[in-house]
Amino acid sequence: MEEVAIVGVGNTKVGEWYDNSLRGLTDEAIAKTLQSANISPKEIDATFIGSMSPGLFNQQEHISALIGPHSGITAPALRVESACASGSSALRVAMMSIEAGYYDTALVIGVEKMTDLIDIGDVTTALGTASDGEWELGIGATFPALFALIMRAHMHKYGSTLEEYASVAVKNHKNGSLNPDAQFQKLISMETVMNSRIIAEPIRLFDCSPVSDGAAALIVTKKDLAKKYTDDPIYVKGTGAGIDHIAIHNRKDITTLESTKRATKEAFKRAKIKIKDIDFIEVHDCFTIAEVLALEDIGFCEKGKGGKFSLEGETALNSTISVNPSGGLKAKGHPVGATGIYQVIEVFKQLRNEAGKRQVTKNDIGVTHNIGGSGATSVVNVFSRGD
C-alpha cells in the first residue's frame, strides 16, 4: 500500500479546442482542481506535469515554469515525459516525492494541446516521435501502421477477428455517450466501425482514438493529511511501471506487451491484490487492438482471447469487468500526455460514486493502465476507497 491519497481532481472536457491554448486549458484544469480539494495555491508544495510533446505540438518546452506561476503556484515544478504514459508517470514521481518526505502535497497535471498543428500529417509525425525515430517513424511507420502490424500478427497467431475488434469501439462509444466530458458522445454500430475507411489495414478509422486537446489535474497528499481536504479521499494502493524495446522489431513477441506484464506484476504486488479483486479498469485503448492486448496482458482473460472476451460482452459496463467506463481513449478522447490523469480522474469519480449515468455498481478497487508509444512503456496504478 502506497502512502498517498488523492483529494481533488479537475479537468477540461476533451475535444478539439481551436480557440484555446495549452496555457488556457491548464488554467481551467488547475482552477477546478484547487476548488475540488478546497486548497489554496500556497498549500501546493510541488507541481509535476505530464506532457508528451508541447515542443512539437506547441513550440513550447519548459511548461513546468509556464504553468505553475501563471496560476499563482510558486512551488518547484518539473515535467515528466513517457510519451502517452506521461500523465501516469507524473503521478508516480509525485508519489515518490511525497513518500520520500520532500513534500506533503503536490499538484499533478496532464496536458496536451494537439490541434495547434494545422496539418494532420504534422500531428501524425509528432505522435510518431514516440516510436523509434530512426527505425520506425523515419521509414514511414506511423502509429496506425505499427498497431496494424501488431493486430495482423494477433489475428494470424490467435485467430482474432475484425468483429471482435469492432466490439471494443462500440462498447467504448456506448460508455462515452454517458460521459459529459467525452469528446465523442454518440453511439456507433458494428457496421459503422467495420465499414469505416481503412487507415492502415486492418485498422479502420473507428479502430483509432482521436486527436484531442485536454488538461486534467489532481491533488495528491500524504495519507494522514487527506481528511483535511475531503471526507472522501481515494487511496493509491499500488503503482507499477514497466519497459520494453521502443521498436516493435526488437521485442520477443509483438502480440504481447511485456511492459504491461511487468507493470501489472509490480502494481499488484505493491497493492497486495489479485486480478479478481479489480472491480473496473481504465485501459489504454489508443487502438482497439491495444485494449485487446491490455485485457490479455493484465490478465482478465487467456492470451489470445481478449477480442472474444470483448465481443461476448464481458467488458461492458457492469458485466464481468467494467472496462473503460469513461469511454476510454476511443470515445472520451486521447490528449496524449494528459490521458493518464484523465484515467485517474475517472477512477476517482467511480470510487466516490460520482460517475453519473456510467456509474459502476461494484467499486471497491479501480485500476488504470496507461502505455507509451506502441507499448514500450506501461504504468499500472491501483486505487481504492478504503485506506
Add this chain to the structure above:
Amino acid sequence: MEEVAIVGVGNTKVGEWYDNSLRGLTDEAIAKTLQSANISPKEIDATFIGSMSPGLFNQQEHISALIGPHSGITAPALRVESACASGSSALRVAMMSIEAGYYDTALVIGVEKMTDLIDIGDVTTALGTASDGEWELGIGATFPALFALIMRAHMHKYGSTLEEYASVAVKNHKNGSLNPDAQFQKLISMETVMNSRIIAEPIRLFDCSPVSDGAAALIVTKKDLAKKYTDDPIYVKGTGAGIDHIAIHNRKDITTLESTKRATKEAFKRAKIKIKDIDFIEVHDCFTIAEVLALEDIGFCEKGKGGKFSLEGETALNSTISVNPSGGLKAKGHPVGATGIYQVIEVFKQLRNEAGKRQVTKNDIGVTHNIGGSGATSVVNVFSRGD
C-alpha cells in the same frame, strides 16, 4: 543530509558530433558509467533521463524507452524535463525514488544532441521554446536577446561593466583549457571577448555558451550500498529547487533570479551548510551575465558586485571560491539537458581528486547550480566526500 550516494560516472567529450547520434552518445556514456561503478545492467532498478528537447532537436520523444533497453537495461525509465535544468531535475527525481524506497540503485542520464538540426536558426528556435513561447520567443526574443535585456538592466542598476563580464569568459576558457572533455580548450584574452561580434547588444559572441552535443550519466544508490560499488563514494548532502515566472516581464526584478535564491535556500538548509562552507562550485554560465547573477544570488558576494568579484580574480581556480573549474558551460560546452549531469560529474571528480590539472586544492564540499530557460527554474545540489 540526503540518503543517497553517487558511485560512478561517465560521459562523452562535449563537442559537435555530426557523425554520432543521440543513441550513440548515450550508449557511450552508459557504458563508461557502468564500468566506472563496476555494475551490471541488471543491477539498475530504474533509469531517469534529463533531456530538454529531443523532440525538436532529433524528432524523437520517449527516449526513456529508446535508451535503456538498447543498453540491456530493462528497468522502468522516464524522462524529466526542466529545459536546461533537466539533468539536475532528473537527479532529484532519482533521489526521491530511492529515498521513498521504490528502488535501491538508479541510472541517471543527461543527453542533448543539438547538431542534428542543420540550420542554426532552428537551433535558436528550439532553445527558445524554454522561454515563454507566446510572449518571448513568439515575438522574436531569443535567449541571447533575453539575457541581453537582463545584462543591460544589471549594468544600469549596478554599474557592472563589459570588462567584468568578459572576465567570466576568460576565466572559464582558462579552466576549460585544463579539461580534456571540454568543447573549447583554448585560452582567450579580454580583447578577444570584447572585440567579438555582437549577438544581441551588449552580449557578444564570447559572452555565449556554444551549441553542443553530449551525454553524461551517473549511478546513484542508497548510502548503505555505496561501498559495494566504490571505495570512494560521493554523497549528496542537500538538494533544492526553485521556480519563477517563465517570462522575464512577469518577474519582480529581472536582475535577480528568485528561483536560484529559493533553490539555494532549500539546498543549504537540507545540507546544513552556509555559503562559506563551499569549496568550489559549478554554476550555470549559459551567458557571462548568468554567472554574475549566480555569484550574487547564491550569495558569494554582495548583490550587484558579481562582475567585480569575477574581474578581481576571486572566482579563479584556487582563489577565494573556484567557480566552474570544468570550464563551465562557456568552455566545457552546453548540451542543454545534459549540462546538470556534467556539472555533477565535475564535482564528483574534484571531490575524489581526479580532476587532473584543474584539481581544486580545497575539496570537502562542492556545489552545482543549474538553471532552466532564462532562470525560471533553478536546481542547486550540494555534494561532499564525507558521509
